[in-house]
């Protein structure tokens with residue numbers, strides 16, 4: 503049975519569980535680990551059964567609980583390389599070296615440590631053994647502030663190998679994917695597609711399991727042809743309906759933020775989502791979930807009415823069951 507469970511959606515945190523066959527994937531980890539687990543249990547999902555985490559982009563509402571959750575469960579995280587780098591920079595803002603320099607320095611330090619150990623130099627110790635430390639980690643969102651004791655630039659000594667304790671970016675396992683190149687996680691086939699958004703290398707996803715196709719497309723300034731092409735032949739579509747244009751224009755945000763949201767790399771308005779649903783979409787999905795609604799510049803009823811009006815003309819009455827994803831509580835799992 504295929505299942506799609508939205509745990510949270512909006513600028514304060516995003517996370518969804520996609521289940522198919524024997525595989526369960528967490529899409530984004532934008533809540534604290536504790537809250538993620540709480541909501542999963544509330545929705546009848548067992549956190550311990552997650553197999554992997556896939557990440558759309560590095561904004562904190564999508565990765566806020568990532569490190570702690572991945573460590574706690576000991577599962578791999580799938581990123582594009584650009585997103586992984588940006589996430590590492592976000593967690594280590596004071597690190598005075600580029601990613602390439604850091605990779606090089608860490609590899610050199612490891613080589614040196616291994617060489618010295620091979621020579622029997624007992625004074626040099628590699629990465630300490632800390633098998634139980636991860637299990638005891640508190641379920642809290644890692645902060646972007648430097649961790650106490652973390653040097654501003656490291657490795658600080660040639661033979662220093664970063665340990666899990668010191669490195670806020672440490673993950674049990676990292677897998678890279680390229681946007682547009684399909685890959686598989688267990689029983690779920692994953693396709694990613696580039697979206698226009700002000701992040702390093704942001705993507706949306708199409709998941710396929712047991713012949714069911716589900717797409718997630720949020721955090722996009724508009725819907726370009728490559729995204730339109732992906733959002734066809736779906737059984738479920740999770741689509742951003744971020745703001746009402748008038749509410750945003752008259753709303754509380756400073757002008758610069760309004761410009762950002764409205765830009766081609768910002769967020770999709772109710773009107774733009776409706777235009778797609780009316781003119782760009784094939785009307786096939788059994789479920790359409792409106793997502794990433796702004797709490798300041800939108801009202802659930804406005805988003806719903808605008809989308810309903812757009813879907814009204816669709817011929818297939820059994821399809822397009824409309825739902826709204828929530829910021830503060832999980833949706834009931836959708837079985838497909």
Ligand SMILES: [Zn+2]
Pocket residue numbers: 512513516561563564721794
């Ligand atoms: Zn977001």
Ligand SMILES: [Zn+2]
Pocket residue numbers: 559561699701721
């Ligand atoms: Zn974003």
